[in-house]
Amino acid sequence: MSSAAAPAASRPWWRVLAGNQNRNLWFWAFVGPFFVGLLIFVYIPILWSLYLSFFDARNTVTPTDFVGLQNYATMLTDPNFLSSLGTFALFAVFIVPVTFVFSLGLALAINRTRWFQAFYRSAFFLPTACSYVVASLVWKMAIFNGLPSGLANTVLSWFGIGNIAWLSITDPPWYWLVLVTLRLWLQVGFYMILFLAGLQRIPPILYEAAAIDGAKPGWQTLRYITLPQLRATSAAVLVLLLINAFQAFDEFYNTLSSFGSYPPYARPPLVYLYFIAFGREQNLGQGSAGAIILAVLVGLVTILQLRFLRERDGARR
Amino acid sequence: MTSAAAQRVRAPHLSGGGVRQPPLERAGAILRTVLLVLGALLFLIPFYLIIRTALATEPEIAELEFTLWPAKAQWQNFADVFSNSQVPFARALLNSVLVSVVQTVLTVVLAALAGYGLARIPYRYSGLVSGLVLATLMIPAAVTFVPTFVMVSSLGWVSSLRGLIIPGLFSALAVFLFRQQFSDFPRDLEEAGRIDGLGYFGVFWRIVVPNTGAVFAAIGAITFLASWNAFLWPLVIGQDPNSWTIQVALSAYTTSQNPNYSQLFAAATIATVPVLLLFVGLQRFIRQGYESTGSTG
Structure with missing residues (x-):
């Protein structure tokens, strides 16, 4: 009688929680372990850092000295922090376009080659399996070691160019060449794979139609078919390149620091943050403020970039 | 259109060294x-x-x-390399193997389960949970190393395998890729399983998992590579040399005074060749995995 009148009320509360056919239970059995971990190791740390960023937290994670926005003010007026953003900008100006052009060029060339496609693809893709630490070691100690026996100086000597101390001088800042070529070598294959996948998704019929319409193969088809068809891939590549450049740490740390100390120049944001939070001071309050400023910056850049690309995409249609 | 005609119009984009090329x-x-x-x-x-x-x-x-x-x-x-007095390379290699293997297995298990739950089990707050998971994709992992260190050090996990492994297990990207794959899985097959009396887990374990080996291989291989090559987190958490991974050990030796060059490069070879072989063997899966990463942006 009651079951007909109010079926929901008659069900005990645990049945309601468990859901129809225990679906809610099953959902949490599947998703729960991951989700709890995500809360504990991603969300809570971020909130905790937000809390820490308002305290004077040197060498401690349970501070008592509330300083308000002082850490943010310190960070945003610290010339070293601002110059770390400058270092990132400079690095991005080099690495983003260079990697973009090279990976696109490689993908186009390999896509058009008939023989040994798999070999070329593997050769350029292989470095992505290498760690930045190992690459830094090779770049620092075998290619750009600044000695006459280094590979770069050996090659230059064939052209009568004298020895260059690549990493130990700042004027001219040759270390940029070292850092950019290193990251290019390690990353270009990854983006090449993305472009190759994008190229393979272009329907061949478009090229057939263009040929019928009299488009010349080469520049015209590239400009009016291939590149527009790759727009989504290009957008993804640009966002990934920028975010990855922003997170640069490994190769800077490993090529530039020696005997346990890092030079005062060429500190990208994460290197700067690392030394604030884990250097002599262990200033976790200021480090947290820095982490939050950087996270907000990355988020903003990503959103702006995606919106910009989407708008342009919309405008074209 | 005859095939010969099709061949002729297709020619511009196919290219190569044909006989009648201009x-x-x-x-x-x-x-x-x-x-x-x-x-x-x-x-x-x-x-x-x-x-x-x-x-x-x-x-x-x-x-x-x-x-x-x-x-x-x-x-x-x-x-x-293994008798080097400055850096405990043998221990570092062992740590790296343990961390990478455990991290790969657990990441794949956790992410596959979560991906399947989000893709297939109807739940009122499923959208909210999805949103919370995907939002972490917007936050680059490297920016959270200070917050995560705060958390892990308060748990007392500094310089421990737990501290190296556990914080890295919760990859929203892996969940996202699994969810995408499982959403594309033919529902008919799953329905057939349900009719045969399988529950959610039975369908997942006996029908979905055996038929989506490629995505497991892809995500597993990518996770392993990332874990093996990781540097910043192991550097931050490994404050005691006994908890160094091979990358941290290499870095410490590179930046030390007067490293022995040939031993340094021998250690680098040991750290690189096994993953290189794995990479070559699983290249196809890794490529497919990266391709789907790229298309998600």
Whole structure:
């Protein structure tokens, strides 16, 4: 009688929680372990850092000295922090376009080659399996070691160019060449794979139609078919390149620091943050403020970039 | 359209060294091949340098001239790595193997379960949970290293395997990729399983998992590589040399005073060759995994 009148009320509360056919239970059995971990190791740390960023937290994670926005003010007026953003900008100006052009060029060339496609693809893709630490070691100690026996100086000597101390001088800042070529070598294959996948998704019929319409193969088809068809891939590549450049740490740390100390120049944001939070001071309050400023910056850049690309995409249609 | 006609109109984008190619296109094809071959060789040089230096003697490395190949390959260097007095390479290698294997297995299990739950089990707050998971994709992991360190150090996990492994297990990207794959899985097959009396877990374990091996291989291989090559987090958390991974050990030795070059490169070889072989073996899956990463942006 009651079951007909109010079926929901008659069900005990645990049945309601468990859901129809225990679906809610099953959902949490599947998703729960991951989700709890995500809360504990991603969300809570971020909130905790937000809390820490308002305290004077040197060498401690349970501070008592509330300083308000002082850490943010310190960070945003610290010339070293601002110059770390400058270092990132400079690095991005080099690495983003260079990697973009090279990976696109490689993908186009390999896509058009008939023989040994798999070999070329593997050769350029292989470095992505290498760690930045190992690459830094090779770049620092075998290619750009600044000695006459280094590979770069050996090659230059064939052209009568004298020895260059690549990493130990700042004027001219040759270390940029070292850092950019290193990251290019390690990353270009990854983006090449993305472009190759994008190229393979272009329907061949478009090229057939263009040929019928009299488009010349080469520049015209590239400009009016291939590149527009790759727009989504290009957008993804640009966002990934920028975010990855922003997170640069490994190769800077490993090529530039020696005997346990890092030079005062060429500190990208994460290197700067690392030394604030884990250097002599262990200033976790200021480090947290820095982490939050950087996270907000990355988020903003990503959103702006995606919106910009989407708008342009919309405008074209 | 006959196939011959189709062949002719398709020609512009197919290219290659056909017989009736116009000279300009032919020159382009030759130039392209030359550049690709040179580029590919250039890209393999660093691997050659690692092995060459690993097999050389210290005096050969100290020479003024570039040494193309050591006069006699010093295989002894590889054994010497493990008796290095400055850096515990053997322990670091063991740590790396433990961390990478455990991290790969657990990441794949956790992410596959979560991906399936989000893709297939109807739940009122499923959208909210999805949103919270995907939002973490917007936050680059490297920016959260300070917050995560705060958390992990308050748990007392600094310089421990737990501290190295556990914080990295919750990859929203892996969940996202699994969810995408499982959403594309044919529902008919799952329905058939349900009719045969399988529950959610039965369908997942007996029907979905055996038929989506490729995505498991892809995500597993990518996770393993990332875990093996990780540097910033192991550096931050591994404050005691006994908890160093191979990357941290290499870095410590690189930046130390007077490292032994051939031992350093021998250690780098040991750290690189196994993953390189794995990478070559699983290249197809890794490529597919990266391709779907790229298309998600």
